[in-house]
Amino acid sequence: MSTIFWIALGSGLGGLGRYWCSGAVARRYGERFPWGTFFVNVVGSFVIGIFAGLGPDGTDTADLGTREFVMIGLCGGYTTFSSFSLQTLSLARDRQWKEVWRNSVLSTLACLAAVAAGFASALALVPAIAER
Numbered sequence: 001m002s003t004i005f006w007i008a009l010g011s012g013l014g015g016l017g018r019y020w021c022s023g024a025v026a027r028r029y030g031e032r033f034p035w036g037t038f039f040v041n042v043v044g045s046f047v048i049g050i051f052a053g054l055g056p057d058g059t060d061t062a063d064l065g066t067r068e069f070v071m072i073g074l075c076g077g078y079t080t081f082s083s084f085s086l087q088t089l090s091l092a093r094d095r096q097w098k099e100v101w102r103n104s105v106l107s108t109l110a111c112l113a114a115v116a117a118g119f120a121s122a123l124a125l126v127p128a129i130a131e132r
Contacts, residue, residue: 003068010073014044018078033099034087037080038107044079045111049118051075054126061126 021043022036029035051070054062062070084107091099 003065006065006069007073007076010069011077014074014077014079016077017074018080022080022083034084034103037083037087038103038110041079041081041084041107042110042114044075045114046118047078048075049115049120050122051118052115053119053122061122 018040022040024036025039026034026036048071051062051067054060055064055067084103088100088103091103
């Protein structure tokens with residue numbers, strides 16, 4: 001039961017974070033291109049990469065409960081693939097083909113780079129943390 005509670009809490013916090021961050025970025029940079037969604041997906045990819053690097057496939061530094069809270073809960077609530085898909089469909093329906101391709105390619109490449117950077121960061125930081 002406690003696992004479900006922590007994942008639910010993480011999802012709620014992630015959703016609130018997505019609402020706030022996506023809105024702040026959209027207000028700052030406009031909504032012609034979905035920069036808010038792009039931003040949260042890249043940040044979420046970086047964070048999930050860090051915790052993947054701290055788990056069984058990486059350094060085994062973070063316990064399973066913490067990883068579930070962050071990776072399933074927070075990142076699941078924070079990242080917005082469904083919003084990305086809907087916004088990309090809207091761009092296509094408006095025949096904004098350049099924006100469709102820019103959003104699809106840029107989001108995919110940036111999120112892959114962010115998850116790889118997060119994973120590498122976790123691996124690089126663990127020795128520094130262990131030395132304390």
